[in-house]
Amino acid sequence: MNILRFLQTVDRRVIYVLLMLSVTAPFFLSIRLPMRVSPATEAFYSAIEERQPGDFVLLAVDWEAGTRGENGPQTEAVITHLMRKKCRFAILSFAPQSPKLTQDIVERLGKEYHSVEGVDWINWGYKVNAKNYLKGFVRDIVGVVKTNNKTEPLTKFPVMEGIKTASDIKLLVNITPSSVYQTYLQFVAGPLKVPMVVAPTSVMVPEVFNYLDSKQISGMMPGLPGAGEYEGKLGTNTKVTRFANSASFAHILIIFFIIMGNVAMLLERRQNARLGGRA
Amino acid sequence: MTNWLITNADKLTLWVGAICTIALYSALYKENRFYRLFEHIFLGLATGFLVAQTWTDVLLPKWWKPMWDEGRWYFIFIAIFGAFYYFIFSQKHSWISRIIIGFYLGVASGQAFQVYANDFWPQIQASFKPIIPHGAVTIAGKAVKALSPADAVNNIIFMVIVFCVMMYFFFSFEQKNPIVKSSAKLGRWMMMFTFGAIFGATIMARLALLIDRIDYLLNEFGAQVFGEASGPKIVFMMLLVLMGIVLYLAFKKDNTSPDEGT
DSSP: OOHHHHHHSOOHHHHHHHHHHHHHGGGGOOOOOOOOOOHHHHHHHHHHHTOOTTOEEEEEEOOOGGGHHHHHHHHHHHHHHHHHTTOEEEEEESSTTHHHHHHHHHHHHHHHHTOOBTTTEEEEEEOSOHHHHHHHHTTOHHHHHOBOTTSOBGGGOGGGTTOOSGGGOSEEEEEESSTHHHHHIIIIIHHHTOOEEEEEOGGGHHHHHHHHHTTSSSEEOOHHHHHHHHHHHHTOOSHHHHHHHHHHHHHHHHHHHHHHHHHHHHHHHHHHHHTTOOO | OHHHHHHTHHHHHHHHHHHHHHHHHGGGTOOOHHHHHHHHHHHHHHHHHHHHHIIIIIIIIIIIHHHHTSOOGGGHHHHHHHHGGGGGGOTTTHHHHHHHHHHHHHHHHHHHHHHIIIIIHHHHHHTOOOOSOBOOEEETTEEEOOBOHHHHHHHHHHHHHHHHHHHHTOOSSOOOSHHHHHHHHHHHHHHHHHHHHHHHHHHHHHHHHHHHHHHIIIIIIIHHHHOTTTHHHHHHHHHHHHHHHHHHHHHOTTOOOHHHHO
């Protein structure tokens, strides 16, 4: 078979196998591709770095197992930073699986940073109907949230000291694969001028840039690469860096195939034209 | 049996996770019953989980307990009004469902004002950008940052793109004027670049999910089932064998490629 034709008709399963290899092999390689921290991630990092110990941060997590690959590392990076800065934080979610998935991460990191549930952080659990919920939430947090995810009253936890309305929140962090960040923007961050940062999945990044450009949000951690960049800033080297490295290798492969496929197509067209065939 | 399940719960979970991962990715080779079975299991689990979670986290603490345990009997009306929605299935009484739908339309319309004011208005404001370079100044007591020539060029590009894209969506008259026509065309090109960026970002997102599953197979399943040191390598070897089988089947003479078969 003509090599030019072959390059345009490679069986998709061959591409899948190569892609699988490009993703898997970097787990066993010591090569680390360079990573530059983007201004959006830098701004996200600064928003947390500028917080004082004891500042109350709302950690709005709205992801489920389906996007764990991106939102998981983002959540891990943010929680590490919050615990290092000794900020108090509350987990709130409009996705059913999120409170449990986030609690697992917080408990694991809490052991390392000596962060205690109820004192340094609290899980408010899963809530429904974001718009209507947040309308009441901004005016009276304790009255609306009432209990933590284990149905214990909020008032008994030291972490809630001095927290009455959404104005007491020093920073809103939303880690999400959906448009719920817009609801937070419309009903919490916008009207009360609460600084907000967003960690979206990669697919959402182009649309979130609009909000970053208009300064409605202070920073953005763009998907998995953003989590890798953030980890670079934190100076940690957990699986996020490996993930980002694997993604870089896979991107190189995809770019290679795109270039080869297009070059082959153009060369074949030229060859056909020269032979008098239809281009 | 129960004791065995309790003792081996962690390992069983790891095995289930690994089998599910392989089953769902088997669709990449071609559509098969193994994949279908696990897809249906996932759908059933997700739906069941949502129903259970809605009851335990929402209805029980927010509605049932206040009504039943705390004596707030009037909470029963929430269920009655909510049930109005189901009249949509009755031809004769569907008008009842319109009462509650109308109520929510009113709520949503009211909220739309706030949505617009806090979401879109700041973006409209932000699209008016300075295009002439200047030093730092104070206007009406408000400090304005300096604008470098490079930033000014950036802002001009932004303004031109906003204008061209808006022109593309201007359907009030036929776009015959050469300026209108060419700017609309440029606007379409700019949107194509955006769609390209979104598509690229989508690929990146899907890759991240694949990487997470590979990490699970190597470093969670492999490390805990076959041992911390050699487990990931054993799973890697198994994956290589699997990839070899896929390649063999793909190139086997009698095997029709799924692309050719359709």
